[in-house]
Amino acid sequence: MAQVLPPLLDYEQSYPCPVCRQGQLDRLILMDAFSCNVCHHIFSVNLSQQSICLADRTPALGWRWARQRWRPLHHPDIDFPLGIWILCGGLTVLPPTILWVMHYIFPPLPDSSANSFPLLWIGVVGITHSLIALWILAEFYQLPLYLSWKFRLQS
Incomplete structure (x- = not known):
């Protein structure tokens, strides 16, 4: 059964994890952040840019929500x-x-x-x-x- 993914990034929805690709990102309570239920990474969220950044790693990695999947911020339109x-x-x-x-x-x-x-x-x-x-x-x-x-x- 295919999962229907929301078109826009929203705190009320869950999304596939771009790091482990196994878990789901859900909102952390009382925070403007997501957390993965498998790899336990924490992501800061920017709703205006529809992007997330890995908050617990330096340098921070970022992804933009492309309405169906995550695209890396450093090369958003190139899949090479x-x-x-x-x-x-x-x-x-x-x-x-x-x-x-x-x-x-x-x-x-x-x-x-x-x-x-x-x-x-x-x-x-x-x-x-x-x-x-x-x-x-x-x-x-x-x-x-x-x-x-x-x-x-x-x-």
Whole structure:
């Protein structure tokens, strides 16, 4: 069942949390602020600009309510996941490729005892950078399995 979201930001409504994307933002009693029921972040509200700012973090992150979902204040009209994919692809491919080129140009001595070490090192660098790229993608897309593990480790 789809949730009907209000068109304008209002203290009487609840909204999806832009940080954890799992919880709901509800008004804090006697305050002009929202709080998430899952990640427990506190958001200051600006009704005239239809925006919220994360009050318990420095530097403060902000989002504008776009009648159906939250849009970041620092780039309100640009949704650019292609840049994240290019960053992750470069981070995964470039370092092992540089190491392989150096191994190809300057191969180890044939009778050396550590003849296979450069190939092992290239593999370790490739796996490590792939894991870092997966972490960046999980943070960007806020994958549910990743978020559940993240919240379990934090509590």
